[in-house]
Amino acid sequence: MSRLTEGCPVGGEPVIYPQGHCAEFVFSVLRAWRDNAVACPLEPDHKPPALSIPPAPCCHLKITSATTGRPRAIAFTGQQLAADAENIMATMGLRPDWPNLGVISMAHSYGFSNLVLPLLLHGIPLILLPSALPEVVRCAGAGQSALTLAAVPALWRAWHEAGAIPRNVRLAISAGAPLQTSLESAVFHANGLKIHNFYGSSECGGIAYDATDRPRADDACVGTRMQNVELALNQDGCLQVRSRAVGETYWPDAEESLSEGCFQTSDLAELKDGQVHLRGRLSDQINVAGRKIAPAAIEQALREHEAVKECLVFGVPSNDADRADLIVACVAIKGPIDAAELRQFLLAKLPGWQVPRAWWLVETLSVNRRGKISRAEWRRRYLQSRQASTSD
Numbered sequence: 230m231s232r233l234t235e236g237c238p239v240g241g242e243p244v245i246y247p248q249g250h251c252a253e254f255v256f257s258v259l260r261a262w263r264d265n266a267v268a269c270p271l272e273p274d275h276k277p278p279a280l281s282i283p284p285a286p287c288c289h290l291k292i293t294s295a296t297t298g299r300p301r302a303i304a305f306t307g308q309q310l311a312a313d314a315e316n317i318m319a320t321m322g323l324r325p326d327w328p329n330l331g332v333i334s335m336a337h338s339y340g341f342s343n344l345v346l347p348l349l350l351h352g353i354p355l356i357l358l359p360s361a362l363p364e365v366v367r368c369a370g371a372g373q374s375a376l377t378l379a380a381v382p383a384l385w386r387a388w389h390e391a392g393a394i395p396r397n398v399r400l401a402i403s404a405g406a407p408l409q410t411s412l413e414s415a416v417f418h419a420n421g422l423k424i425h426n427f428y429g430s431s432e433c434g435g436i437a438y439d440a441t442d443r444p445r446a447d448d449a450c451v452g453t454r455m456q457n458v459e460l461a462l463n464q465d466g467c468l469q470v471r472s473r474a475v476g477e478t479y480w481p482d483a484e485e486s487l488s489e490g491c492f493q494t495s496d497l498a499e500l501k502d503g504q505v506h507l508r509g510r511l512s513d514q515i516n517v518a519g520r521k522i523a524p525a526a527i528e529q530a531l532r533e534h535e536a537v538k539e540c541l542v543f544g545v546p547s548n549d550a551d552r553a554d555l556i557v558a559c560v561a562i563k564g565p566i567d568a569a570e571l572r573q574f575l576l577a578k579l580p581g582w583q584v585p586r587a588w589w590l591v592e593t594l595s596v597n598r599r600g601k602i603s604r605a606e607w608r609r610r611y612l613q614s615r616q617a618s619t620s621d
Contacts, residue, residue, distance in 0.1 A: 248271045248275075250359075270292075271292065287304040291305070291431050302479070305477060317342060317346075317455075321440075322400070324377075324400075325353055329347065329353055330369055332379075332380055333381065339379070339405050339429065383596045385401075389415060403424050404429060406596070425438060425452075430492065433492040438452045449506045452504070455472075457474075463493060469493055470492045497510065509526065515543070515544035518553060527583060527584075528542050540561065541558075542557065543611075556586060561594045
């Protein structure tokens with residue numbers, strides 16, 4: 230493939246921005262490598278950020294969400310990118326005779342690490358699809374005896390419900406958002422296909438992977454640590470990741486949470502019997518009269534009710550100052566049910582103070598472009614709705 234770039238003029242740009250879901254994205258990465266430029270992948274509708282060039286040996290930038298209004302990036306060296314690809318190859322067992330079916334964004338860290346780097350550094354073939362529509366996926370790779378398919382939970386659900394998961398998929402991977410064990414089991418029993426949960430971060434690449442051949446029984450369990458990755462917990466119970474794949478620094482403003490081969494996440498976790506169990510995010514913890522609870526614990530209990538399709542729990546300021554936060558449950562339901570019944574269901578499973586006092590029943594919980602249900606976005610919607618109702 231490198232020969233395809235030999236006839237391309239050297240533009241001398243210090244930064245090259247691979248963009249789009251097409252072969253040109255891959256060629257742009259190769260041009261950046263050839264010209265010793267910095268590669269900064271962008272989503273199709275994003276404009277290049279106003280960032281200075283990181284110092285050598287950094288050669289790659291991953292753009293993070295600009296939640297504070299200013300773009301921020303993570304700088305990587307070539308060795309760190311190569312280490313991420315090596316960890317994925319060693320842990321997941323990607324094979325040249327099982328081409329990757331490309332449906333996820335190559336600009337996102339997940340797609341770049343699972344699709345682009347294995348192609349360029351390890352010769353894993355990549356078949357790019359024009360869309361992720363069920364009919365497109367169903368017909369994809371018809372001439373292949375075996376395929377690897379990496380996607381997000383929302384896509385796996387859509388393909389399962391449409392009966393569109395190709396029969397020649399041999400390795401199925403899900404990342405980008407939590408994979409519910411109910412979906413994992415449903416696909417396994419319908420297709421005989423095990424979806425392997427993959428947990429990682431833009432700052433450090435792969436962290437944990439479920440390599441078992443049977444569906445998990447616990448939503449909180451995300452698998453065992455990736456090969457060549459070391460995990461520990463800090464004093465707050467948050468996960469620390471050390472490996473050669475950890476990024477060099479945040480750019481342009483460095484932070485202690487990412488330095489010297491260590492990434493300090495804000496994910497509360499438990500390391501038990503070699504398995505990684507996620508218990509929510511430190512920033513999402515809800516404070517109820519001085520007692521703290523992670524939303525994930527309430528969500529896990531709620532999902533055990535047969536009428537709950539999906540749910541999201543968050544805290545909002547309480548009108549009772551002594552309580553600090555009010556627990557809100559936003560629930561997408563499958564059939565006729567009311568909040569009182571869901572509340573009684575939780576009272577049999579959780580201490581009373583952990584049971585939500587506010588309920589918001591909806592038809593569906595929409596996801597963002599990366600297949601994630603944004604807790605912050607649904608919290609904002611709830612607060613707007615509450616403010617509108619009180620002002621009427």
